[in-house]
Amino acid sequence: MARAVTPQRKAINTIAAWIIGLLIFFPILWTILTSFKTEAAAVAFPPQFLNFDWTFENYTTVQERSSYFRHFWNSVVISLGSTVIGLIIAVPAAWAMAFVPGKQTKNVLMWMLSTKMLPPVGVLIPIYLLFRQFGLLDTRTGLVIVLTLMNLPIIVWMLYTYFREIPVDILEAARMDGASLRKEIIYILTPMAVPGIASTLLLNVILSWNEAFWTLNLTAAKAAPLTAFIASYSSPEGLFYAKLSAASTMAIAPILILGWFSQKQLVRGLTFGAVK
């Protein structure tokens, strides 16, 4: 029997949730506030919360110094491209593993996940040499390929978890009605798995958008996305905190907005299968 939730308990839970939420959000809020300060106010002690002279100067400077839209467009192409290609590969793979499992399916899944356990720097030089050989350095194509491969295990795992929840009887019924494999995947499986595919897509766009190791190491000027844009404002010798905060705010704004509007799907995707 479910435990009754008293109004007091509900209030405590709500307050606790707000406190935790605000604590998690505070670094982002502080970054946004700092982006409106002068460099001197950004490092002032005691820290100034709202009582400072607000300025848009950092945003103007950042836009004058760097091409935000070029970096933004590179981020869009790289994150969407790698996610879409990843889905195209992962949907049939996850279908096969979920509905036609073999003896080694579990091992294959574990092996795919194990590739995520290797620190990326361990394969930096071989991949860099391959990219140089194929002329992929500082190209969006190269980054799409590497990010697709990097996120593929996560995409396959998420879709596999989703597909396992779909009753196999429905697919069998479609087969008995004469549906081919292609029709079964496109017209029966995919529509039923749309929420799962959508949350997988969103999560991978976010992961690709924020990826900072490969995007910094394999690009120079042409294909550099917003991670490189942020990195250009960090400095160990000289105070650039306000400008760095403005660059960070500009870089995370699109993905924050996307996350805000799609939070329902994201939460559903991330908690799917957790409660049965």
Add this chain to the structure above:
Amino acid sequence: MTSMTRALLGATALCAIGATAASAQTLTIATVNNGDMIRMQGLTDDFTSEHPDIQLEWVTLEENVLRQRVTTDIATNGGQYDVITIGNYEVPIWANQQWLAPLEDMPEDYDADDLLPAIAGGLSVDGTLYAAPFYGESAMVMYRTDLAEEAGIDMPDQPTWTDVMAAAEAFNDPDNGTYGICLRGKAGWGENMAFITAMSNSYGARWFDMDWQPQFDSPEWTATLSDYLNMMENYGPPGAANNGFNENLALFQQGRCGIWIDATVAASFVTDPDESTVADNVGFAQFPNKDGVDNHGNWLWSWNLAIPSSSGNVEAAKQFVAWATSKGYTDLVAAEEGWRAAPPGTRTSLYENAEYQDAAPFAAMTLESIDAVDTNAPSVQEIPYTGAQFVSIPEFQGIGTAVGQAFSAALAGQMDAEAALSQAQQITTQEMTASGYIE
């Protein structure tokens, strides 16, 4: 007009456009994010108007990201960059690997003899220049003249550590938010180890003896680390183990440090009235030495422009490097933004310029500090390496950072000086053995 004719005309036009684009060379320049470099990016119209056939593309990155990025590219012969910004730590190592194009045949008016000898020496291998200095720095003492006056302290131009400790004690007033001394504590070969290595030089210590045996078990290192920890514990700000250049700069600018010993380039920041609340009350002195040891720390760093051998545009890159590190560029900065903004620490002529001396009150001490450095003899003891606040071997980045972590932990109170030195000795011995320097 037939469709065939139209197609042929279109193709011809495209070829013409392509040919025009192909005749222009594009230089990809990798650089660090600091005020001088950003200023240069803003002034490049001067270069491109003189060289309309050369276009410039900038890749600006944080120092450590840049180092990793450029090292990967040059070590794999990637050819991504035509001009790279590297420190004087990398130049001799990379030149010996033949990764850098020699800067021979520079234009006649370049005047390489005008480069400060201490700086140029660190960028040359067998007498050939492999990188051109864009700006250079040593380290010096910056202190609050108002606090010194109040306390009746007269800081000598060439102080000893005894003088500095006495002043730090006198300036220390934590109840009113002022700490006696601020020094680097954040772990890293270019962070706390830059300072502590320079300090150890001034105490007569050395990293290695002539057989490459680590020397952290020597009395000189014990004295260095003990004095550093005592100063920071008694007169330093709280949480100093997390403080690097920027954190100390912010503290000093807000009047919360009596003394700050760090890179000479900081002088222009702390005397800038727009950023610093103590701009009118800053005095300068040379990096201290220990009583009886004739050595002022030997800290020398320069950011330099070099051309990777893998670049396909070496000649055009050379023209850019010559422009950016020339006397003409310094004059251009002075004309556009005033003499105070001129990139410091590279050319003798800058320090002979009366206008620069008037605009930059720290100029004389900066030059004196740089001139005092001998990268071939950073310690008073015999050593098998070159370098000032670093050891010029490829393994130093890893070893320096690991030792820096031990010293930072000691500053945070997680271990004492003896334990930190013992750990440093063990780590360094292990790495030097693995690298084949010692058996």
